Amino acid sequence: MCHNPSGVSNGQKGPPSRRSTSDSLKASAVSWPVHLAAVKARTAFGRRISPPFVTLYVTTRCDEKCIHCFYWDELNPSPNRDFSLDEFARTFASMGRIYNLFIGGGEPFLRPDLGEILKSAVDQNHVANVYVPTNGQHTERTLEIVEDVLLIHPRLRFHLNLSVDHSDPEEYDKIRGRSGAWRRMYRTAQALIPLRKRHPGLILHTLTTVMKHNQDQILKIHDDLVRLFRPDGASYNYCRGNPLDPGQVEVSADRYRELVGKLEEDYRSGVLGMRTSTTYGPASHLLDQLVRRTVEQTVLEDRAQFSCVAGRLSAVIYSDGRVVECETKETTLGNLRDHGYDFGRIWSSRAAAEAAEEAADGCYCTHECSHYASNIYNVKQVAKIAARALTGGR
Numbered sequence: 001m002c003h004n005p006s007g008v009s010n011g012q013k014g015p016p017s018r019r020s021t022s023d024s025l026k027a028s029a030v031s032w033p034v035h036l037a038a039v040k041a042r043t044a045f046g047r048r049i050s051p052p053f054v055t056l057y058v059t060t061r062c063d064e065k066c067i068h069c070f071y072w073d074e075l076n077p078s079p080n081r082d083f084s085l086d087e088f089a090r091t092f093a094s095m096g097r098i099y100n101l102f103i104g105g106g107e108p109f110l111r112p113d114l115g116e117i118l119k120s121a122v123d124q125n126h127v128a129n130v131y132v133p134t135n136g137q138h139t140e141r142t143l144e145i146v147e148d149v150l151l152i153h154p155r156l157r158f159h160l161n162l163s164v165d166h167s168d169p170e171e172y173d174k175i176r177g178r179s180g181a182w183r184r185m186y187r188t189a190q191a192l193i194p195l196r197k198r199h200p201g202l203i204l205h206t207l208t209t210v211m212k213h214n215q216d217q218i219l220k221i222h223d224d225l226v227r228l229f230r231p232d233g234a235s236y237n238y239c240r241g242n243p244l245d246p247g248q249v250e251v252s253a254d255r256y257r258e259l260v261g262k263l264e265e266d267y268r269s270g271v272l273g274m275r276t277s278t279t280y281g282p283a284s285h286l287l288d289q290l291v292r293r294t295v296e297q298t299v300l301e302d303r304a305q306f307s308c309v310a311g312r313l314s315a316v317i318y319s320d321g322r323v324v325e326c327e328t329k330e331t332t333l334g335n336l337r338d339h340g341y342d343f344g345r346i347w348s349s350r351a352a353a354e355a356a357e358e359a360a361d362g363c364y365c366t367h368e369c370s371h372y373a374s375n376i377y378n379v380k381q382v383a384k385i386a387a388r389a390l391t392g393g394r
Helices: 021-028 032-042 085-093 114-125 139-152 169-176 181-191 193-198 215-229 253-269 282-301 343-347 350-360 368-376 379-390
Strands: 053-057 100-104 129-134 157-163 202-210 233-238 314-317 322-324 332-335
Touching: 032 379, 053 368, 085 114, 100 114, 100 368, 114 129, 114 139, 139 157, 139 181, 139 193, 157 181, 169 181, 181 193, 181 215, 193 202, 202 215, 202 253, 215 233, 215 253, 233 253, 233 282, 233 368, 253 282, 282 368, 282 379, 314 368, 322 343, 332 343, 332 350, 368 379
Parallel strands: 053 100, 053 314, 100 129, 129 157, 157 202, 202 233
Antiparallel strands: 314 322, 322 332
């Protein structure tokens, strides 16, 4: 049976219980070493637990047509099958602690109730880190939701990932497939400045997909983004899957390696991560560096760099209720609507265990979330990162 810290039994119907704000804040403050030790103890001798690393798609709706989107053929279906707020809440009630919650879409801020979804997860599953990508087209709603969540849960680390795939406004609009997209996105970034000052838990990343269209200018793009947005972190994804423009996956490994070197140089010199009030510290930068290196080595060596934790410690839930082990293999383990919104029933199935075994036995990809999940639950890697962080990243 999956461990459920909220005290709600798996499969319970009806509205979930609400935890006090102080309880959820204490839970979210649990340090990573404590969490890692607890996970290792609970998974001893091959025991399965509710995944602490979850990617949750909240919508299939999107208002852009990005040339590098790997999810384009599933966007804006008719009729819309997205979960309601109540369906998300019932699902959370059947899950255990979620340390890292990655939100996916579509465009998450197209949901007016996004803040309620996030607060439900924090209340019930003690979320410590939430990562929300956005195209930045909805300034007022973004500000309202981010501030509302952080006022209720000020110790939550809210990573807002602003998708910026080019620094030239005209090229940016071409990539995003929408006129005026740069102007609206940049307006959102500027409007976030006061919130970043008021809420140290708000962590702004620029999120850039490296693709054929932008790779020749990627170093200049990086420098421009650091200057224009002053982000706490700069994240780069390797174009993957079956994008709207299939040719965009033709990314030069040499160009990506140059970018990795530039990022490491900027972190060492302090050009990136300049805000002293942020909770996104040296260890986080070193982890990002490790992920970029393992992605690079996967491309160069065409082999697994670790035993993947997909299906074991990480899971993906789509907005229509499908549960899969990861976004690359996408083995359908079950649909929550067919199982009374009881995640534990799906996760404890033989199909889920088999998907986990296959992933652990050398499955590999260039998907950053998979690399991130597998590295943060690798005790040796975490120990190395902690040691380097204590010595200033050397």
